[in-house]
Amino acid sequence: MFSKFLNMDKEKQDRIINAAIKEFAQKGYDNASTNEIVKEAGISKGLLFHYFQNKKQLYLFLYEHMIDILMEKIMENINWEEKDIFVRYRQIALLKIEIYKIYPEMLNFVKSIYKDSSPTVKIDINSRGKELFESSFNKLFSDIDLSKFKKGIDSKKAINIINWTVEGFAYQMQEKALSLSLEQIASDETMAEMEEYLEILRDSLYE
Amino acid sequence: MFSKFLNMDKEKQDRIINAAIKEFAQKGYDNASTNEIVKEAGISKGLLFHYFQNKKQLYLFLYEHMIDILMEKIMENINWEEKDIFVRYRQIALLKIEIYKIYPEMLNFVKSIYKDSSPTVKIDINSRGKELFESSFNKLFSDIDLSKFKKGIDSKKAINIINWTVEGFAYQMQEKALSLSLEQIASDETMAEMEEYLEILRDSLYE
DNA sequence: ACTGCCATTGACCTCTATGGTCAATATTGT
DNA sequence: ACAATATTGACCATAGAGGTCAATGGCAGT
Numbered sequence A, B: 001m002f003s004k005f006l007n008m009d010k011e012k013q014d015r016i017i018n019a020a021i022k023e024f025a026q027k028g029y030d031n032a033s034t035n036e037i038v039k040e041a042g043i044s045k046g047l048l049f050h051y052f053q054n055k056k057q058l059y060l061f062l063y064e065h066m067i068d069i070l071m072e073k074i075m076e077n078i079n080w081e082e083k084d085i086f087v088r089y090r091q092i093a094l095l096k097i098e099i100y101k102i103y104p105e106m107l108n109f110v111k112s113i114y115k116d117s118s119p120t121v122k123i124d125i126n127s128r129g130k131e132l133f134e135s136s137f138n139k140l141f142s143d144i145d146l147s148k149f150k151k152g153i154d155s156k157k158a159i160n161i162i163n164w165t166v167e168g169f170a171y172q173m174q175e176k177a178l179s180l181s182l183e184q185i186a187s188d189e190t191m192a193e194m195e196e197y198l199e200i201l202r203d204s205l206y207e
Numbered sequence C: 001a002c003t004g005c006c007a008t009t010g011a012c013c014t015c016t017a018t019g020g021t022c023a024a025t026a027t028t029g030t
Numbered sequence D: 001a002c003a004a005t006a007t008t009g010a011c012c013a014t015a016g017a018g019g020t021c022a023a024t025g026g027c028a029g030t
Helices: A010-031 A034-041 A045-051 A055-077 A085-102 A106-115 A119-126 A130-142 A155-176 A188-205 B010-031 B034-041 B045-051 B055-077 B085-102 B106-115 B119-126 B130-142 B155-177 B188-205
Strands: none
Touching (some): A010 A106, A010 A119, A010 B010, A055 A085, A055 A106, A055 A130, A085 A106, A085 A155, A155 A188, A155 B188, A188 B155, A188 B188, B010 B034, B010 B055, B010 B106, B010 B119, B034 B045, B055 B085, B055 B106, B055 B119, B055 B130, B085 B106, B085 B130
């Protein structure tokens, strides 16, 4: 179906994907403009509709393709044997950086899918492998050893705190990314700072 | 200038304000539609342009008006004598609930102002009382007693963790708000849960 | 009951931008 | 050299944008 697109020059392919997921993530399906996508990708209008039947098919392709890649990256980067939450979150942080390097807007796009309220696209989304993906995604945060927390601490709340901290840090990094280069963002330095946050939380929340 | 609007029926006035700040916050100045605003507010197109010269004036009015109200609420709800960060954040949480009750999208709108990249509106924003507001806003988080943290904990990082926790909790509440009623959101129960989070952090981060 | 006045409506205007097409052209492999 | 494919961008019908305005509704004072 989309083999023609997937066999094209990889760099151009990624330019199109990045332009499209950015536009869809920012504006939602209905308000996303194919004109903006082709402008940002640096291709002609005709080419986009040469590879994709129409806007909807483009969106559905991106949906499947991004979730495929995300799940693949999760499987590659997460060690499921390791049940310690801080180790797990360290892996997740590395995972996010890994993803950011290829498709900076991918996680924003995936998040936006479920918010998107356009009926045009909603039905076709629900009928697919959504549950499979969601269960894998939830497993990231649920399959965790809770016995190490201090007594008296509600472990669900502790996990939320850790989660919000990692997300807050990642968000702050993404905001900085507008002014910094990719290398600076995905550097060891960034990872080291992240680990400092996790260390504070480990020292504070663990027995 | 806008006295005609400010003297009208308060309930209708708030319906218009809420519809407008929601649309602007979600789509940004350029992509926000006055048609959507009047539809959501339940008024005619003509009426909106009877009160506001044009889209830009509407936006600038909302900008000034929302910041005015926000600063007023800050002054009302924050006790500047109190330098303990957990007490301060408790006040901020109450403040947010207070604001949410009147204009649910107000904080999203204010945040969006600075992200908005439309040149049409950017110049007029910068020239106004932005600095005054920003300094008050920053004071919320800076004017804090740092001596109570455990030794060895970077207090800036600790503050970030607390901040991200409060924001994460608030965001989660706002997501739930789509399915729950206002009363349930702004309840004592919610506040109690928030305090539990702060208590975990206080026990963990303070000496 | 009549009048003057302002709030309010919605059909209407022009103009831009939308998703999508397609004949023409550039580029490629053999 | 030639066939096949990749790519372009002017073009189309249509929808939606911001904004206008003559017509209406309802109310206050006489």
